[in-house]
Amino acid sequence: MQQVDKIILNIKALGFYPFVLSRLRAFAPFLFCLLGTTAFGQLTIDECYEKARENYPLVKRYNLIEQSEEYNLKNVSKGYLPQFSLSAKATYQTEVTTIPISVPGIDIPSMRKDQYQVVAGVSQTIWDGGVVSSKKKNIKAGADSDKMKYEVDMYALNGRINDLFFGILLLNEQLRLNSVYMSELRRNHDRMASFIANGLANDADLDGIRVEQLTARQNRTNMESMRKAFLQMLSVMTGVEIDTATVFIIPDTDLKQDAAFTFNLNENNRPELGMFDAMNRQMEAQRKSVAAMNLPRISAFIQAGYAAPGLNMFEQDFAPYAIGGVQFLWNFGGLYTRKNDLNKINTSINDIEIQRETFLFNTLLQATQQQFEIEKYLKIMEEDDRIIAMRENIRRSAEAKVENGTISVIDMMREVNAEQNARQQKATHKIELLKALYELKFKLKIENVHSIQHSTLNSQFSTQ
Numbered sequence: 001m002q003q004v005d006k007i008i009l010n011i012k013a014l015g016f017y018p019f020v021l022s023r024l025r026a027f028a029p030f031l032f033c034l035l036g037t038t039a040f041g042q043l044t045i046d047e048c049y050e051k052a053r054e055n056y057p058l059v060k061r062y063n064l065i066e067q068s069e070e071y072n073l074k075n076v077s078k079g080y081l082p083q084f085s086l087s088a089k090a091t092y093q094t095e096v097t098t099i100p101i102s103v104p105g106i107d108i109p110s111m112r113k114d115q116y117q118v119v120a121g122v123s124q125t126i127w128d129g130g131v132v133s134s135k136k137k138n139i140k141a142g143a144d145s146d147k148m149k150y151e152v153d154m155y156a157l158n159g160r161i162n163d164l165f166f167g168i169l170l171l172n173e174q175l176r177l178n179s180v181y182m183s184e185l186r187r188n189h190d191r192m193a194s195f196i197a198n199g200l201a202n203d204a205d206l207d208g209i210r211v212e213q214l215t216a217r218q219n220r221t222n223m224e225s226m227r228k229a230f231l232q233m234l235s236v237m238t239g240v241e242i243d244t245a246t247v248f249i250i251p252d253t254d255l256k257q258d259a260a261f262t263f264n265l266n267e268n269n270r271p272e273l274g275m276f277d278a279m280n281r282q283m284e285a286q287r288k289s290v291a292a293m294n295l296p297r298i299s300a301f302i303q304a305g306y307a308a309p310g311l312n313m314f315e316q317d318f319a320p321y322a323i324g325g326v327q328f329l330w331n332f333g334g335l336y337t338r339k340n341d342l343n344k345i346n347t348s349i350n351d352i353e354i355q356r357e358t359f360l361f362n363t364l365l366q367a368t369q370q371q372f373e374i375e376k377y378l379k380i381m382e383e384d385d386r387i388i389a390m391r392e393n394i395r396r397s398a399e400a401k402v403e404n405g406t407i408s409v410i411d412m413m414r415e416v417n418a419e420q421n422a423r424q425q426k427a428t429h430k431i432e433l434l435k436a437l438y439e440l441k442f443k444l445k446i447e448n449v450h451s452i453q454h455s456t457l458n459s460q461f462s463t464q
Helices: 002-014 018-032 045-055 057-080 131-197 203-238 271-293 335-404 409-444 454-462
Strands: 083-092 114-127 297-308 319-329
Touching: 045 057, 045 131, 045 203, 057 131, 131 203, 131 271, 131 335, 131 409, 203 409, 271 335, 335 409
Parallel strands: none
Antiparallel strands: 083 114, 114 297, 297 319
16 A cells, blocks of 8 residues: 555646546555456557456356355255155153043053154145245345346446546646647757857746756656556556557547437436346345245145054054145244334335435436536637637747847746646546546446537547
8 A cells, every 4th residue: 555655645746637636545456456468559448348347356246146046046946845854752651541441351452651653754835825936036136136236336347447547548648748848848948049159048048948848857757657557557457458558549429419418317227226126126025925924835745654652552562654644734923023024124115215316316416517517618628729829829929029038038938838738728628528428428327428519529629
């Protein structure tokens, strides 16, 4: 964790792109996993989603859920198989049944006080009140609920990928602009050096440009360090070897087709909703189990025994015997707790519904926020090009004024920096707009976000 803390300190020192700071610690455990060995020349965000899902350790749990479900179903199905039993007992009683008559010349036998018995029996369920069937449904519903919880955990990976992928896109764009800015500074440095050689400027003027060059190099070092951290975290999450040579493909902007996107909760396809449905089905299965446990049972049985006495109670010696028949059994003990059991199930169903409503409420708030973010960046980006054009004109005018000696080099560098900041703002707005689009897609799990006019975005993203 010390290495992660150093990365966080470097990001804090950078001073721009603050939204990534709150996300970094969430990725810390991934920094200590093994990296994959396959190198990719290009990466899209959809490939990152797929690779992260395949590489995540939790993916192994899905097979375990299916195996557990299979074993439980097989065990429950055995309830229909014949049930075998073997018992033995020896008893002694202080008194036995006698015949209270006496017939001269006839010896009336009496029962023995010590009795011994060994019995082997087999029973076959004819009707169990639906217990086995309800248990199977309960097992399947529980497995479905576990699978949906698994899907919820796996889907959360997409949010982490969004933060890393778009963070890298933004850093790449800012590094590109930093290179352009440093080229501009070198051009001004060479011009100022020629002015000094001709006696039109002094060393202090040149130092002003050198300070900006050093500052630009520092910013580049910080950006490269943060990009390296993001690349390493994305590499760990996806299991793909990623370095600075990897080309990150800006997502295709086919997400936007109409001028306005109106969403509603009926279009929400998040796996959490499937999880709540599965949990409700599990509760309904438990309700049926309660009903089945309080119904009578009918079974057929056969018993074979060897006892003293046997079925003839007056026979003193050991004798074999057999008994067969049909048994009807109704246990009323479950009726004592039936009402409370059903009330507990109803309470769980109400709790699930509250969780669903809370999730939909929070999702609606987050989706609404993302929609306003999209609209905000669209309006801001409409003015970015105009601002850059005006800043470029102001910078050129300042350079001409420096040549004429009407303003100082410091004043000129102020305008150069202002133009650079305007270009960085445009790059940030472009990536932030794409991220907002994908965040809205993530919040509602929708394939297409018809929120942006196609021609508008094409013009915004075609300008480099």
